[in-house]
Amino acid sequence: MSGALVVSGLHAGYGQSRVLQGVGFELAAGQIVAVLGRNGSGRSTLARALMGLVPARGSVRWRGQELLGRPPHAIARLGVAYVPESRDVFPRLSVAQNLALGLQPGAGRPQRWTPEWVFDSFPALAARRHVAAGVLSGGEQQMLSLCRALMGAPQLLIVDEPTEGLAPQVVAQVDALLRELRDQGLAVLLIEQKLDLSLAVADRLAVMGHGRLVFEGSANALTGSRDVVREWLEV
Structure with missing residues (x-):
């Protein structure tokens, strides 16, 4: 996919702890892909691995260039931005x-x-x-x-839990901004826990569990997969 993020066989973790177990997906310009999952499923590690902040192996290609092995500042210069959960x-x-x-x-x-x-x-x-x-x-x-x-x-925005702890009116602002960015041609990878927001804003959804993707598809496909929602998303 030209102008796309293509992730394949991505493994990453911290020290001896292996968190990501062969994750793969694609994200094109003008799309929002929301990554859902419970705490500890590997969502934030995925974001950090894409940005070169944790050791990883596999392949992360952005617009035809391999990102793995590059330092974060070099990845940023290729047009990738990261908004961590901590806001920083x-x-x-x-x-x-x-x-x-x-x-x-x-x-x-x-x-x-x-x-x-x-x-x-x-x-x-x-x-x-x-x-x-x-x-x-x-x-x-x-x-x-x-x-x-x-x-x-x-050209690619990776944003981790942007609505955590925010008032509803601010969540609505974040929702509107993400839609505007997509409409302007950005590729947006949204790490999120709120199912309702993700279903409303994302073009595709991916659900993580134990460091793997256990579902990837449309909002309609996810809402129709009650077993996936019950096993991997509901508390």
Whole structure:
């Protein structure tokens, strides 16, 4: 698939602990694939492995180039952005300074998203542009983290649990932003626990269990697979 992420036979873990057990899937431009699963299923390890943050073997090809073995900064320069579950804003720097750190001048890709776009799109961040990121609410930090990732003009966005602990109105903002990014041609890999959100926003869904994909398909296929939902998703 040209312009796609193609993952095959991906194994990864921490020390002697093997978490991912041969994961494989594809993600094209203009698609959202949501990866679901219980805590401990390997979803966050998958995101970290794709970004070069944990040792891995197998193959991760992005737009025809192999990512495995490259350091995270080199993967980012190829147009891949990662928003971790921890958000990782720089707490002592202002909102505007956090956004500036995400810019990649000379990346060779169209700069669709700018700090001005952020402040036009998210009035709450505009009102606090000179405020230290560490005093923002959880929802404001999440939007800042997502927007900072966009400053590098990515073509693939990997976002881990973007709605965890957020109020419904902020979840709706995240939902709308992800849809907008997809419509603008980004490939989005969404690591998520909320089944309702994933069913609403994703083009395809993948369910992980014990480090493997136990299901991959459409929203209709997943809702029709009650055994998969009951065994791998319900608490």
